[in-house]
Amino acid sequence: MQYFSGSGWDLDPAEVNRAVESAFADHGYGLVQMPPKVYITLPGGDFRTMPAYLPSLKMAGVKVVNVHPENPQQGLPTVMALTIILDIATGRPVAVLNATRLTDIRTGSAGAVAAKYLAPKKTVTLGIAGTGRQAEAQVRATAAELEIEKILIWSRNPRHADRFVALMDRFDCTSVSLEKVCDADVIVTTTPSRTPIIRSEWVHEGTHINAIGADAPGKEELDPALLNRAQVFVDDMAQATHSGEVNVPIAQGIYRQEAIAGTLGEVVIGKKRRERPDRITLFDSTGLAIQDLAIAAIAMRQGTAIDLPFL
Amino acid sequence: MQYFSGSGWDLDPAEVNRAVESAFADHGYGLVQMPPKVYITLPGGDFRTMPAYLPSLKMAGVKVVNVHPENPQQGLPTVMALTIILDIATGRPVAVLNATRLTDIRTGSAGAVAAKYLAPKKTVTLGIAGTGRQAEAQVRATAAELEIEKILIWSRNPRHADRFVALMDRFDCTSVSLEKVCDADVIVTTTPSRTPIIRSEWVHEGTHINAIGADAPGKEELDPALLNRAQVFVDDMAQATHSGEVNVPIAQGIYRQEAIAGTLGEVVIGKKRRERPDRITLFDSTGLAIQDLAIAAIAMRQGTAIDLPFL
Known part of the structure; x- marks a missing residue:
């Protein structure tokens, strides 16, 4: 058995994007096994267990990932993760990976x-709410797919916004108000908010929104009115309705599950698409175990391992 | 983070029994979080993901365990397992354990x-169907609770039975027919059977049966008529009805879930008990994630660890 402690920041974003895209395609074709995440509540947070099998890569395993919002106060990341990979022919554990950064990257x-x-369009202004590790990961990955003309960034904490602008020195990046973040072609929300922060009237027709932050029951970042204006795609129907951006509006009866246009997998395989140039599109991301398997395959090929005795 | 590769055979059976008993008590009182196991099907078998939180021990984590029946043909165990333990305050992974033998022992x-x-009674004849690692684990653990006067063992393969008799040289152990195995005070079934092998008419009133083998949908070892004669206790209601000894008879309408007398946890806390000396009692074991946490706590205290970099 091998242990991979590597951070993953050295992985090529374009290569990871292709692997994740391919996993979504498999999901769109119904070729994966992936039960919904299982949540366990702990005193200061929770952890989620995410098993899956991705036949096209011959990868099977489980990611275990926590969310403890108070961790940064003691110098620990909010989110940490391990992934276990099993040999599909024998079930033998072949690898354990530190999946903390890999989680950011695959998201x-x-x-x-x-x-x-x-x-x-292909050349875009990117508006980002939040300046944490996920905001950084979204920029790195998106820059491998689209030309980023400008980044508009907002943080509740102005010092965090300044730090992010400095970090993004290869981009034209400006710290702005939350309303101004919405003057973008692609809006990305990456906050842990439990109340809507993006107001519907701020968002122009034709914008694409990546709603990343909401990943547990009770979390939401967007004015529910936006959902009703938008063509909404989810990563996985069961997970999104349980814990994605749509979970609160559905629970409150403000949005209907039947209104969801489809999954990202269906978009990747061409079964679903943007309807009109002037329609808002929205991707509700909760994070799939198959994304974790896809990035683990790359990390295992490229990373440095410690050999561990098992049998 | 620490990795424990140790086998666990050096653990004191009485100590493990007390830890497991205490976990069942917590389960009986409703003091644990433990969603049902999640199954993923692989080409040659399956794997199960078992998350739990046991507040009394401050232990939280996940066991990942496979079942690949053809593995012995290539010199690998049918069942292998890893357990991940998280710090409950921060969610940080603190340990990974090779839980292959620990799984046998806690079962x-x-x-x-x-x-x-x-x-x-307290001095018993033990009748055992099956001679694999689980048969051995049942004898080791039970010998710490009851006086074992005699062991009657049966295997489909006579050479396996002879090997088991040799292994059990500290006991009065005899290889017998399956029918004769039932001339016991406590019968333990540990086979991977998918059809009943123990006939109801072989079993005397007042016997206790530990039904261990059935742990997945479609598996069963006992004549369903036995269930209807017996006071049936399960380890966990959701898991047992899905994958325990009762799963096939319930699916076929031969046994009713409502007839289950209670859980082992309720027995341990005194809420449920054997009704009459001449009634058959039956324990349907599927294996609980809290058992894995309980034995992991002991293995982490007593085992030798390899330190691994994590953050």
């Missing part, structure tokens, strides 16, 4: 794949 | 705890 890739298919 | 302990509370 960035899902946004990039959604933007590739749904953004209104 | 043995569940049988031992059931026999402690439900066996008709």
Whole structure:
């Protein structure tokens, strides 16, 4: 058995995007096994267990990932993760991966794949709410798919916004108000908000929105009125209605599950598409275990491993 | 993060039995979080993901365990397992354990705890169907709870039975027919059978049966008529009805879920008990994630670890 502790930041974003895109295609064709995430509540947060089998890559395994919002106060990331990979022929554990950064990266890739298919144009202004690791991952991954002309960034904390602008020095990146973030072709929301922060009237027709932050029951970042204006695609129907951006509006009866246009997998395989140039499109990302398997395959090929005794 | 590769055979059976008994008590009181196992089907078998949180031990984590029946043909165990343990305060992964043998041992302990509370007497003849690792684990664990006067063992393969008799040289152990196995105070079934092998008319009133083998949909070892004669206790209602000894008879309408007397946890806390000395009692074991957390706590205290970089 091998242990991979590597960060993953050295992986080529375009290569990861292709692997994640291919996993979404398999999902669109119904060629994967992936039960919904299972949540366990802990005193200061929760953890999620995400098993899957992706036959096209001969990859099977489980990611275990926590969310503890108070962690940064003691110098730990909010989200940490391990992925276990099993040999599909024998079930033998072949690898354990530190999937903390890999989780950020594969989530960035899902946004990039959604933007590739749904953004209104190929050269875009990117508006981003939030300046954490996920905001960074979204930019890195999306820059491999679209020409980023400008980045408009907002953080609740102005110092975090300044830090992000400095980090993005290869881009034309400006710290703006949340309303101004919406003057973009592609809006990406990456906050842990539990109340809507993006107002519907701020968003222009034709915009594509990647709603990344909401990944647990009770979380939402967008004015529900936006959902009703938009063509909404989810990563997985069961997960999104349970814990994605649509979960609260559906629970409150403001939005109907039947209104969801389809899955990103269906978009990737050409079964679903953007209807009109002037329609808002929205990708509701909760994070799929098959994304974790896809990036694990790359990390295992390219990373440095520690050999561990198993049998 | 630490990796524990140890086998676990050096753990004290009585200590493990107490830890498992205590976990069942917590389960009986409703003090644990443990969603049902999630199954993924692979080409030559399956794997199960088992997350849980056991507040009394401050233990949270996930076991990932496969079942590949053809593995022994290539020198690999049918069942292999890893357990991941998370720090409950921060969600940080603190340990990965090779849980292959620990799985055998904690399953043995569940049988031992059931026999402690439900066996008709304290000095017993033990009848065992099957001679694999689980048969051995059941004897080791049960010997720490009851006086074992005699062991009657049956295997489909006479050489396996002879090997088992040799292994059990500290006991009065005899290889017998399957019918004769039932001339026991406690019967333990540990086979992977998908058709009933123990006939109801072979089993005397007052016997206690530990039904261990059935742990997936379609598996069964006992004549369904036995269920209707017996006071049936399960480890967990959702898991047992899905994948335990009762799963096939319930699916076929031969046994009713409502007839189940209760859980082992309820027996341990005194809420349920053997009704009459001359009634057959039956414990239907599917294996609980909280058993894995309980034994992991002991293995982490007593085992030797390899330190791994994580953050």
